[in-house]
Amino acid sequence: MSAxxxxxxVAVAGKVAQLGHGQKSGYLQQVAAELGMSRDKLYRELKKVSVAPARKRRADAGRSALTRTEAEYIGSLILETMRKNGKRMTTVEEAVNMLRANGLIEAERVDKQTGEVIQLSSSTVIxxxxxxxxxxxxxxxxxPVNALQSLHPNHVWQIDASLCVLFYLPKGTEGKDDTGLRMMESDKFYKNKPKNLERIVLDRVWRYVVTDHTSGSLxxxxxxxxxxxxxxxxxxIQAMQPKSNRAENPFCGVPKLVxxxxxxxxxxxxxxxxxQQLGVHVQINKPGNPRSxxxxxxxxxxxxxxxxxxxxxxRVNDITALQRWADYWMVYFNSHRKHSRHEMSRFSAWQKIRPEELILPPPADYCRELVLSRPETRKVQDNLTISFEGRNFDVSVIPALSPRESVVVAKNPWQPGAVRVQRFDENGRECWIAVPEVVVNQWGFHANAAIIGQEYKAHADTPAQTNKKALEMLAMGAxxxxxxxxxxKQxxxxxDGRINPFAHQEQALAANKVMYLTRExxxxxYNKMEVAEQVLSPTEAAKILKPxxxxxxxxxxxxxxxxxKHWPQGIPACELDALLGQLVSRGKLKLVKGA
Structure with a gap:
């Protein structure tokens, strides 16, 4: 366009702005004829050189005929019918129809001019x-997620297992030309052919990956x-162990958290x-939160x-060969591939670990024993010893430990054959204290026991002893x-007699002003009580009268x-003397046989 x-x-646009209603169309038609262009093209050209006024905001902007409660029902229904993989099974239109049919929403508006009730369209609902x-x-x-950081190498490790989806490795070979490792072709192994998957389920290879959070080492x-x-x-255990080629693969040690x-x-x-026995804190992430x-x-x-x-x-014939190639790859990848966060290779970053941060683990065999050995509860004996796995250990080295107290005991991962006792510091944090084994002599006595008549040894006061002494001095006022x-003794x-043991009773009686009415x-x-006389059976009377x-x-x-014959129901005790006189006066009586 020329100047x-x-x-x-620009002059035409200014003129149009001054014209009243109904005058603009004729004027623009005349100008278009003068310039030799159609009226539509003139409109387009005028838009390029003029500034259109801001469009007035609608009075009902930001308001909707769909209430928030109805919108919540619709959104909730769509989410509830969604598949776990995120596929939506219900459209907005179907959700609205279902909710309307069940009387949960209306999703309608009223035409102000006609008063007609009109259902909201899907686009309006959306x-x-x-x-x-x-x-x-x-x-x-x-x-939203929070950024996480670890303090140093071996501070935090992350571990995850994953099925090797590309390969499976049969434990036996099918021929001399068989490479062992097989690709899982998509046309043989998929959901519609489950028998093929079942046939190799025990041959499938699983991969565990351990990463150091600070350095990114794999x-x-x-x-x-x-x-x-x-x-x-x-x-x-294998990740913690020092590697045989430690100069090339330095990754090892016990992390603080996994x-x-x-x-x-x-x-x-x-x-x-x-x-627990290695002092490693285990953090289990929330389900469904892989980003953690x-x-x-x-x-x-x-x-x-x-x-x-x-x-x-x-050619990979067995899992040992597979692991050997993985070891080679780990050394290469961790040594040569730079990490995008710290711009160093992973092993270079890991090498910045300080001596106090690198805790070397026990040998692998002893670590496997720790897996099978669970911490157990033991009761402290009166001589401040505990029994664990058939041996006795001295716990007198632990402060504030009393006899007959229960403690948790576990193997000491840093000293084979020794044990540790669980305690808690003043902040409530768990700590483990190593305790020595009790050594006995040839007679079965404790080697460090006091010799009778030559020496005297006493344990440090237990908390119970200390408290008992303090209470004794308080009670005696000394x-x-x-x-x-x-x-x-006196x-x-x-x-000092300052405690009246009945004071609380006296106070209760003094405070209780209730008076009880005498009940009729x-x-x-008691003068009409009947006393029944003792009646002796014939046998009992005979025992008394015969001698x-x-x-x-x-x-x-x-x-x-x-x-x-005369007293079949028994004889009153008061009549025994009379009966004896009667029997004597009758003279000699003959015993009737069979009577």
Whole structure:
């Protein structure tokens, strides 16, 4: 556009702005004819040289006929019917129709001019969802994360197991030309051919990756059998052990903290006992939060891309050969590939670890023993010793430990054959104290026991002894134990007699102003009590009368028959004397046989 035409168009735009309603169309038609262009083109050219006024905001802007409650129902229904992989199974239109049919929402508006009730369209509902921030696109964005840092190499390790999706490795070969390692072709191994997967399930190779969070160093360990406690513990032990080529592969040591997913193998007792005895804190991440250990997740991806993708070009006959090639690759990758965060190779960054931060582990065999040895509870004996695995250990070196107290005991990972006792510091943090084994002489006595008549040895006061002494001096009102003992010997009252043991009762009675009414009752008629006389059975009476009758010269021949005949129900005790006189006066009685 020429400068002259531009100047003319600016003048036309200014003229149009001054014209009233109904005058602009005729004027623009005339100008278009003069300039030799259509009216539509004139409009386009005028827009280029004029500034359009800002469009007036609608009075109802920001408001929607769809209420927030209805929008929440729609958004919630869409999320509830979504698959675990994020695929949405319900559209907005279907969600609205279902909720309307169930009477949970209306999603309608009223036409102000006609009063007609009109259902909101899907596009209007979608705009409202976005306005309220309830659209699935807005709700499914990842949660914000906080940046995490570790303090030094071997401060934090991350461990993750992954199935090697590219290969499987049969334990036996099928021929001399068989390479052993096989690719899992997609046309043979997929979800519609489950029998092929079942046939090789025990031959599938699993990969454990360990990463050091600070340096990014990778450690890879291949196993059979899947993700279980045994494979996890062995991977952790191998990662900690100093390597045979330590000058080329320096990665080793015990970390302070290890992060894992909440799988059953990771939370099992075996790995927990191993880490507990090595002083390693285990942090189990929340389920469904892979970003919390994204470094090791990315480590698995690096192993797949830069190592496993090349295995089809090599002959790998067994898992030992596979691990040997993985060791070679680890040295190369950690030594030559720069990390994007610290711009150093991973081993170069790991080498910055300080001596006090590098804790070398026990030998691998002893670490495996720690896996099988769980901490156990023991009771302290009166001589301040404990028994563990058939041996006695001296716990008198532990301050503030009393006899008959229960303690947790475990093997000492840094000294084979020794044990440690669990204690807690003033901040409540767990700590372990090594205790020595009790040495006995040829007679079975403790080697450091006091010799009778030659020496005297006493343990340091236990907390119970210290407290008992303080309470004794308080009760006797003395400053020393000697003074307290002297006052107790003199039968002095505790607390100098200042404690009235009945004061609380007196105070309670004085404070209780309740007076009880005398209740009416009935007097017991104690003068009319009947006393029953003792009645002796015939047998009991015979035992008493027979010796007296024979002593009086009478015969006991028919006396028993006479008693049974006249007193079958028994004889009152007061009538025994009369009965004896009667039997004597009857003279000699004959015993009737069979009576």
């Amino acid at each position: 002259v035409l531009t100047q003319r168009l 705009r409202a969802l976005r306005q309220y921030g309830l659209h699935p696109d807005q709700l499914l964005v990842p949660d 450690f890879v360990w291949y196993v059979f059998g899947g993700e279980n406690s045994e494979n996890l513990c062995e991977t952790f 992060m894992l997913d909440p799988g059953s193998a990771n939370t099992g007792h075996s790995f927990k006992y191993l880490c 250990k994204g470094q090791v997740e990315n480590g698995n991806n690096l192993v797949e891309i830069f190592f496993e993708a090349k295995l089809s070009l090599r 400053d020393t134990l000697e003074a307290a003992a002297k006052k107790r 039968k002095a009252l505790p607390f 009752g009935q007097q017991m008629d 007296q009758l024979e002593a009086a010269g009478g015969e006991w021949a028919g006396a028993m028959a006479l008693i049974r």
